[in-house]
Amino acid sequence: MxxxxxxxxxxxxxxxxxxxxxxxxxxxxxxxxxxxxxxxxxxSGVVRRSTVEVDPDALGLDVLAFVLLDTEGWARDHVFAAAGADPRVEEAHSVAGNSNFLLKVRAAGPDGLEEVLRMLYQVPGVVRTRTIMVLRRGFERGVSLP
Amino acid sequence: MxxxxxxxxxxxxxxxxxxxxxxxxxxxxxxxxxxxxxxxxxxSGVVRRSTVEVDPDALGLDVLAFVLLDTEGWARDHVFAAAGADPRVEEAHSVAGNSNFLLKVRAAGPDGLEEVLRMLYQVPGVVRTRTIMVLRRGFERGVSLP
DNA sequence: TGGGTCGGTGGACGACATCGACCGGAGAAT
DNA sequence: ATTCTCCGGTCGATGTCGTCCACCGACCCA
Structure with a gap:
């Protein structure tokens, strides 16, 4: 390297x-x-795969939101597994702060987002969600070097 | 399509x-x-470009955080411009909720993150930031189809 | 000094992207 | 209903590119 x-x-x-x-x-x-x-x-895993960057709107994915997840007890593995199983959840992180997890969710319409939230409440330990809706995407780029 | x-x-x-x-x-x-x-x-812009997915750790980018930005007055254009000029800011969105903007920041060490925060406070209108540090990345994948 | 290793060059070969000519079916217009 | 047109497909040719191999030079350590 x-x-x-x-x-x-x-x-x-x-x-x-x-x-x-x-x-x-x-x-x-x-x-x-x-x-x-x-x-x-x-x-060596530095480069994982090559992919393609698409326009979400062109695919009908017009809703983007970040979901803060509050849990009781140790719920990490369940949360990551459940989130990973739904392609609408693009990212899932365990975070520091008032909430325990932060998810990035992209869906086709508000119904899709609501389905994700309902799914999340099935996960043992999940007690609250707070959803931050994106009004306007400034930009989304991946990792970039200085 | x-x-x-x-x-x-x-x-x-x-x-x-x-x-x-x-x-x-x-x-x-x-x-x-x-x-x-x-x-x-x-x-037609459905596929924007092809790129490569890398391991951030292999590049020394070991700090990931989400930054909520509070502003006074109309600050969108300034925020997006300033954020876009720094490669450590991977995403910037205007959001609904208690804060006005949400940024995704990836840096090499806490110092890099602090530099980004200092840079953000230079932006006219920015009055507060709240940083959500990622403790553990569950997964980060791009858009994926069901 | 001499052998071993690592990373580079140059060339050969086959696979692949890319283009053009041709073809068939769905609609529109007569 | 028939013909025209156009869009999107197949097929085949061609040149570029990925990929492999043999060889080579620099460097390290015994």
């Missing part, structure tokens, strides 16, 4: 369609050398 | 390295037909 690796990761984060020849030109290496570095970045 | 398009998007979300031949087999279409559909999905 040297500086060249970090530059390669940064370039791939920006656009994973770059060819090895292009990457090689940008980091002053042969295509084969870049190929080998990327292979190792993937093998 | 028919059902086949949705299936293609779902497959690309899962793994964008699939060849057109593979995609074609999965949706019962020729490689060329899939190629044309993907070209149009990109042109």
């Amino acid at each position: 040297d500086d060249i690796d970090r530059r390669i990761v940064g370039l791939l984060l920006d656009d994973a369609d770059r060819t090895y020849a292009q990457l090689g030109r940008e980091v002053a290496l042969s295509p084969a050398a870049v190929h080998e570095r990327v292979r190792r970045l993937r093998a | 028919d059902d086949i398009d949705r299936r293609i998007v779902g497959l690309l979300l899962d793994d964008a390295d699939r060849t057109y031949a593979q995609l074609g087999r999965e949706v019962a279409l020729s490689p060329a037909a899939v190629h044309e559909r993907v070209r149009r999905l990109r042109a």
